[in-house]
Amino acid sequence: MSAMRVDAKVVMLGKESVGKTSLVERYVHHRFLVGPYQNTIGAAFVAKPIQVGEKVITLGIWDTAGSERYEAMSRIYYRGARAALVCYDMTDSSSFQRARFWVKELQNCEEHCKIYLCGTKSDVIEGDRSQRQIDHHDAQDFADEIGALHFETSSKTGNNVGDCYEYKLLNIKSLPGFSAEETGVDLGQKKDSYFYSCCHNN
Numbered sequence: 001m002s003a004m005r006v007d008a009k010v011v012m013l014g015k016e017s018v019g020k021t022s023l024v025e026r027y028v029h030h031r032f033l034v035g036p037y038q039n040t041i042g043a044a045f046v047a048k049p050i051q052v053g054e055k056v057i058t059l060g061i062w063d064t065a066g067s068e069r070y071e072a073m074s075r076i077y078y079r080g081a082r083a084a085l086v087c088y089d090m091t092d093s094s095s096f097q098r099a100r101f102w103v104k105e106l107q108n109c110e111e112h113c114k115i116y117l118c119g120t121k122s123d124v125i126e127g128d129r130s131q132r133q134i135d136h137h138d139a140q141d142f143a144d145e146i147g148a149l150h151f152e153t154s155s156k157t158g159n160n161v162g163d164c165y166e167y168k169l170l171n172i173k174s175l176p177g178f179s180a181e182e183t184g185v186d187l188g189q190k191k192d193s194y195f196y197s198c199c200h201n202n
């Protein structure tokens, strides 16, 4: 059996229960799982083939466990990642501190990894504004400071977890097997999608 080729490695990082697995579920399987929360143990891997023009590339998404117990393990998974989606729960201020931790870690250890800052559970805030614990502007200022794009998402509603125009969003300049003509980035209306947040590489 031949090994699967992964063209772009993407890693999910963030405190436990911020919603990393739910983002992957929404993006890859178009669903939101209800029921008791099950924490990720170690890490989970999912491959997502996507069409780019006439070619198909494979995204390899590593969904790490947020529990600090697995911190050392998570370091293994961001090695060589092309992009990191650093998640925080907009209704949990401590998760933002944890996001800062991961950003510092990536800046120190994985300088070529593009960082995207992702606020989760926007549907909860839309239902009740008092639930917001992280001010949008504070998070945006932090994203600006570290040169990251910032997204507010909901895996429950699919808000900003876009996947329909992904081929237009992917900047594949440095992926193997693609010519310069195939690398045009047309962000269109979808520049705030989760996919873009994972894969856009300036």
Ligand SMILES: Nc1nc2c(ncn2[C@@H]2O[C@H](COP(=O)(O)OP(=O)(O)OP(=O)(O)O)[C@@H](O)[C@H]2O)c(=O)[nH]1
Pocket (backbone or CB within 6 Å): 014, 015, 016, 017, 018, 019, 020, 021, 022, 023, 033, 034, 035, 036, 037, 038, 039, 040, 041, 064, 065, 066, 067, 120, 121, 122, 123, 124, 153, 154, 155, 156, 157
């Ligand atoms: N309302 C709402 N709940 C969410 C959303 N995303 C995740 N959740 C809930 O938050 C809990 C944790 O979600 P997970 O996706 O398992 O979180 P995780 O970051 O993968 O957690 P670990 O595996 O422990 O690192 C679950 O009960 C989810 O149903 C969202 O967008 N909206």
